[in-house]
Amino acid sequence: xxxxxxxxxxxxxxxxxxxxxxxxxxxxxxxxxxxxxxxxxxxxxxxxxxxxxxxxxxxxxxxxxxxxxxxxxxxxxxxxxxxxxxxxxxxxxxxxxxxxxxxxxxxxxxxxxxxxxxxxxxxxxxxxxxxxxxxxxxxxxxxxxxxxxxxxxxxxxxxxxxxxxxxxxxxxxxxxxxxxxxxxxxxxxxxxxxxxxxxxxxxxxxxxxxxxxxxxxxxxxxxxxxxxxxxxxxxxxxxxxxxxxxxxxxxxxxxxxxxxxxxxxxxxxxxxxxxxxxxxxxxxxxxxxxxxxxxxxxxxxxxxxxxxxxxxxxxxxxxxxxxxxxxxxxxxxxxxxxxxxxxxxxxxxxxxxxxxxxxxxxxxxxxxxxxxxxxxxxxxxxxxxxxxxxxxxxxxxxxxxxxxxxxxxxxxxxxxxxxxxxxxxxxxxxxxxxxxxxxxxxxxxxxxxxxxxxxxxxxxxxxxxxxxxxxxxxxxxxxxxxxxxxxxxxxxxxxxxxxxxxxxxxxxxxxxxxxxxxxxxxxxxxxxxxxxxxxxxxxxxxxxxxxxxxxxxxxxxxxxxxxxxxxxxxxxxxxxxxxxxxxxxxxxxxxxxxxxxxxxxxxxxxxxxxxxxxxxxxxxxxxxxxxxxxxxxxxxxxxxxxxxxxxxxxxxxxxxxxxxxxxxxxxxxxxxxxxxxxxxxxxxxxxxxxxxxxxxxxxxxxxxxxxxxxxxxxxxxxxxxxxxxxxxxxxxx
Ligand code: ADP
Ligand code: ZN
Ligand code: ZN
Numbered sequence: 066x067x068x069x070x071x072x073x074x075x076x077x078x079x080x081x082x083x084x085x086x087x088x089x090x091x092x093x094x095x096x097x098x099x100x101x102x103x104x105x106x107x108x109x110x111x112x113x114x115x116x117x118x119x120x121x122x123x124x125x126x127x128x129x130x131x132x133x134x135x136x137x138x139x140x141x142x143x144x145x146x147x148x149x150x151x152x153x154x155x156x157x158x159x160x161x162x163x164x165x166x167x168x169x170x171x172x173x174x175x176x177x178x179x180x181x182x183x184x185x186x187x188x189x190x191x192x193x194x195x196x197x198x199x200x201x202x203x204x205x206x207x208x209x210x211x212x213x214x215x216x217x218x219x220x221x222x223x224x225x226x227x228x229x230x231x232x233x234x235x236x237x238x239x240x241x242x243x244x245x246x247x248x249x250x251x252x253x254x255x256x257x258x259x260x261x262x263x264x265x266x267x268x269x270x271x272x273x274x275x276x277x278x279x280x281x282x283x284x285x286x287x288x289x290x291x292x293x294x295x296x297x298x299x300x301x302x303x304x305x306x307x308x309x310x311x312x313x314x315x316x317x318x319x320x321x322x323x324x325x326x327x328x329x330x331x332x333x334x335x336x337x338x339x340x341x342x343x344x345x346x347x348x349x350x351x352x353x354x355x356x357x358x359x360x361x362x363x364x365x366x367x368x369x370x371x372x373x374x375x376x377x378x379x380x381x382x383x384x385x386x387x388x389x390x391x392x393x394x395x396x397x398x399x400x401x402x403x404x405x406x407x408x409x410x411x412x413x414x415x416x417x418x419x420x421x422x423x424x425x426x427x428x429x430x431x432x433x434x435x436x437x438x439x440x441x442x443x444x445x446x447x448x449x450x451x452x453x454x455x456x457x458x459x460x461x462x463x464x465x466x467x468x469x470x471x472x473x474x475x476x477x478x479x480x481x482x483x484x485x486x487x488x489x490x491x492x493x494x495x496x497x498x499x500x501x502x503x504x505x506x507x508x509x510x511x512x513x514x515x516x517x518x519x520x521x522x523x524x525x526x527x528x529x530x531x532x533x534x535x536x537x538x539x540x541x542x543x544x545x546x547x548x549x550x551x552x553x554x555x556x557x558x559x560x561x562x563x564x565x566x567x568x569x570x571x572x573x574x575x576x577x578x579x580x581x582x583x584x585x586x587x588x589x590x591x592x593x594x595x596x597x598x599x600x601x602x603x604x605x606x607x608x609x610x611x612x613x614x615x616x617x618x619x620x621x622x623x624x625x626x627x628x629x630x631x632x633x634x635x636x637x638x639x640x641x642x643x644x645x646x647x648x649x650x651x652x653x654x655x656x657x658x659x660x661x662x663x664x665x666x667x668x669x670x671x672x673x674x675x676x677x678x679x680x681x682x683x684x685x686x687x688x689x690x691x692x693x694x695x696x697x698x699x700x701x702x703x704x705x706x707x708x709x710x711x712x713x714x715x716x717x718x719x720x721x722x723x724x725x726x727x728x729x730x731x732x733x734x735x736x737x738x739x740x741x742x743x744x745x746x747x748x749x750x751x752x753x754x755x756x757x758x759x760x761x762x763x764x765x766x767x768x769x770x771x772x773x774x775x776x777x778x779x780x781x782x783x784x785x786x787x788x789x790x791x792x793x794x795x796x797x798x
Contacts, residue, residue: 068128069093070120073113074164075106076176080156080775082116082163084126088133093119095137099144101171103135103178110135112176114144114167116153140187141251142175142365145384151416152380158415159793160771161405169405170380172357187249188222189238194245203244210237217247251366259370260315262342271308275301278447282309282423286316286387289418293394293439294427295687296449298619298655302427303333305449306390307340309425314343314370318387322373323409325396325616326350329373331594332619341371348374348381351590376401379409379416387422389413393616394426394435395648397796406792410435429655430648430686433694437704459626459654459664461682463673473569474561479627479667480573486625487577487606491662494608494620495566496653497629500536500583502528502565503558508548510555515545519751526558527585528565538750566629567609574607582610615652623657626666635675638745639798640702643677643693651686701737701760703794707767710798711757711774712744713789718753724783725757731777733770736761745798752788758798767793 072082100115156163204211241247294302310320346360346369363369365382372381399409417424439446505523507514515524517535524533533542567581587593634646658664681689698705713721725741737760744754761767
C-alpha cells in the first residue's frame with residue numbers, strides 16, 4: 066500500500082517543518098491543510114498544524130524512520146488557508162520559527178491535546194443508523210443513554226453545555242457516538258442579515274473632510290489601499306471608521322478593529338454597539354481561555370461581524386474579512402516585545418494586501434514609519450484639521466524649572482494654575498510616567514542604594530505595599546528598617562513616582578479628592594472602569610497617572626494637564642525617544658477639554674529652549690515630525706533604513722559578547738554592523754545582555770544578511786551557551 070506523508074508545524078523553537086506519515090486508519094482525504102493533528106514529538110505528544118499534505122519524501126530519507134501521526138481533529142477548527150499563508154509570510158519576514166508563529170493564531174484551548182468540551186458551536190443530533198434491537202438493548206443495559214438518545218431524537222441540536230445542565234455526562238455521549246447513534250455537528254449559522262443591524266438614527270452627518278475620507282475608503286472596498294487618517298483627538302476619526310465599516314457590514318463582511326492594549330474603553334465599545342446591532346466580539350488579555358475560544362470560533366465561523374482586539378487579534382481567523390481598522394496606529398503596544406517580536410500594524414497591512422481589502426490607520430500622531438509611507442504616496446494621507454463640534458485644541462506651555470524651587474516636584478506657577486482650575490470646579494490631570502512612590506531609596510549616611518542584584522538597577526519603592534519592587538524583573542523585597550551597610554535608620558526615598566505625587570497633592574489640596582490611575586491602582590478587574598466612571602461623575606478633581614491616561618479615554622472636564630519629567634527623552638540613547646515623547650505629549654493634551662472649555666497643558670522642563678520641544682509646541686506635531694525625520698534621513702535611521710537587532714544573553718558576560726563578536730565578523734553585503742555592545746539594561750534578572758545592530762538601506766540586503774546569519778549561527782561554538790534572538794524592525798534598543 067502506498068504511504069502518505071504530511072508536513073506539520075510544531076510549536077518548538079526550530080525553523081523548520083516536520084514530516085509525519087499517515088497511519089493506515091487515516092486516509093489522505095481525511096487530512097486538510099490547516100487542521101490540528103496530534104503527533105508524537107521526542108518524548109511528548111503535541112498539537113501540530115498541517116501545512117502540506119501528500120508530501121514527496123526526499124530520496125535520502127528512510128520512510129521507516131518517519132513516525133505516524135496519532136490522530137486528526139475534525140472539530141471545525143481548521144485554520145483558513147489565507148491565514149496560513151499570512152503566518153508563513155510572517156515567519157519569513159521575522160525569521161521566526163514557523164511552529165511558534167502558527168501558535169499565535171490558536172487560542173490556548175486549541176493548543177491543548179484534549180479538545181475543549183465547551184466548543185460552543187457544536188451540537189448533538191441523532192444519526193439515521195439506529196436499529197430497534199440495538200436500542201432495546203441500550204434501554205435495558207444503559208437506561209440513561211437511552212433517555213439521552215430519546216431526548217436528542219425529539220430535540221435535535223442540543224449543545225454539550227445544555228446537555229450537561231440536563232444532567233448528562235460526556236461518557237454517555239461518547240458511548241452513543243461510538244455506536245454511531247448520535248453525532249456532533251457544527252451549528253449552522255443563520256443567513257447573515259447584518260444590514261438590518263445598522264442603526265441609522267445615531268449616524269452623524271459628516272463634515273466635508275470626513276465625507277471625502279469615507280468615500281475614498283468605500284469606493285475601493287475590493288482592492289488593497291492603506292488610508293492614513295491623520296487628525297487630532299476629537300477630530301472625528303471614529304465617526305469615519307464607523308461609517309466606513311457600515312459598508313462592509315452591510316455586505317455581510319467582517320471588520321477587524323485593532324486598538325492599543327489599554328485603549329479599549331467601555332465608551333469606545335458602547336459607541337460601536339450603539340451603531341451596530343450585529344455580533345461584536347472582543348479579543349484582549351482580560352478574557353479567560355473559554356472567552357478567547359468563543360471569539361476565535363465566532364471569527365472563524367463567521368458569526369462575528371466585528372472583532373475588536375489588541376495586538377494578537379491581527380491573527381483572528383476571519384474568513385470573510387472586508388476591512389481592517391487600526392486605531393492609534395503609532396502606539397508601541399502593537400509591537401510584541403518578546404519571543405515572536407511582530408508588529409501588529411505591519412502584519413495587518415500585509416494581511417489587507419494579501420486579501421485585497423482596504424485598511425485604515427488612524428492617529429493624531431502618526432509614527433514616522435507611517436508618515437514616511439504616506440509622504441512617499443504608498444498610503445493615502447487624509448487629514449482631519451478641525452476638531453468636530455468646533456472644540457478648540459489644547460494649548461501647550463513650557464514651564465522652565467531649571468532655576469526655580471519646586472514644591473513636591475511642582476513649580477510655583479503650576480501650583481497656582483492648579484488652584485485656579487480647581488476653584489473653577491474643573492479637573493486637573495497630573496501626568497508622570499513613573500509608577501510607585503519613589504524610583505529609588507538610599508541611606509542618607511553612607512549613600513548605600515537599594516539595588517536589585519539581578520538587574521543592577523535601583524528598586525522602586527512602593528509605599529502602599531511597604532515593598533521594594535524591581536520594575537525590570539518584578540523581584541520584591543521588604544523595605545529595610547536599617548541600612549544593611551552602616552546600620553543607620555536614615556534610609557529614605559529619592560525622586561518621586563505617581564504614588565508620592567498622589568500623596569503630596571492630597572496633602573496640599575486636602576479639600577479635593579485625588580485619584581491615581583496607573584497599573585498598580587487598576588490591577589483588579591473592573592477597577593479602571595470604576596475609577597473612570599467616578600472621574601466622569603466628578604467625584605475626583607485631581608487625576609494622577611501614567612501613560613495609561615494617554616490612551617483612549619477622554620476627560621471633557623479636565624481643563625489643565627500638567628506633565629512632569631519628560632526631559633529624559635530629549636537626551637536619550639534611543640533615537641525614537643523624542644518621537645515617542647512628542648506622541649505622548651500630544652496624546653495627553655488631546656484627552657483634555659471640550660468645546661466650551663478648552664484645555665491647557667503645562668510641561669515642566671529644564672530645557673525649554675530645546676529645539677525639538679520648541680518646534681513641537683509652536684509648530685505642532687506634523688512640523689516637528691518633518692524636522693525630526695530629516696535628522697533620521699541624514700543618519701540613515703528608520704524609516705530611511707532597515708534594522709535588525711540581534712540580542713544575546715547568558716549568565717556570564719563574556720558569552721553573549723563572544724557569540725555576537727563572531728556573528729559580527731560574518732560578511733553581510735551592503736550592511737552596516739554596530740556592536741556587539743552591552744544592552745541599555747546590561748544585566749536583567751541575573752543575565753548579562755549584549756546586542757548587535759545590523760542596518761541596511763534596503764530591506765532585501767537586511768533579509769539576505771539575516772539568512773546568512775541563521776545559517777552560520779547554528780554552527781557557532783558559542784550559540785549553545787547563550788540565549789539569542791532576532792528583532793526585526795526593533796522599537797527598543
Ligand atoms: P476621534 O476618533 O478623532 O477622537 P470622534 O469620532 O470620537 O473623534 O469625534 C469626537 C466627537 O465629535 C464625538 O463626540 C463625536 O460624536 C463628534 N463628531 C464626530 N464627527 C462629527 C460630525 N460629523 N458632526 C458632529 N459631531 C461629530
Ligand atoms: Zn548606610
Ligand atoms: Zn531586577
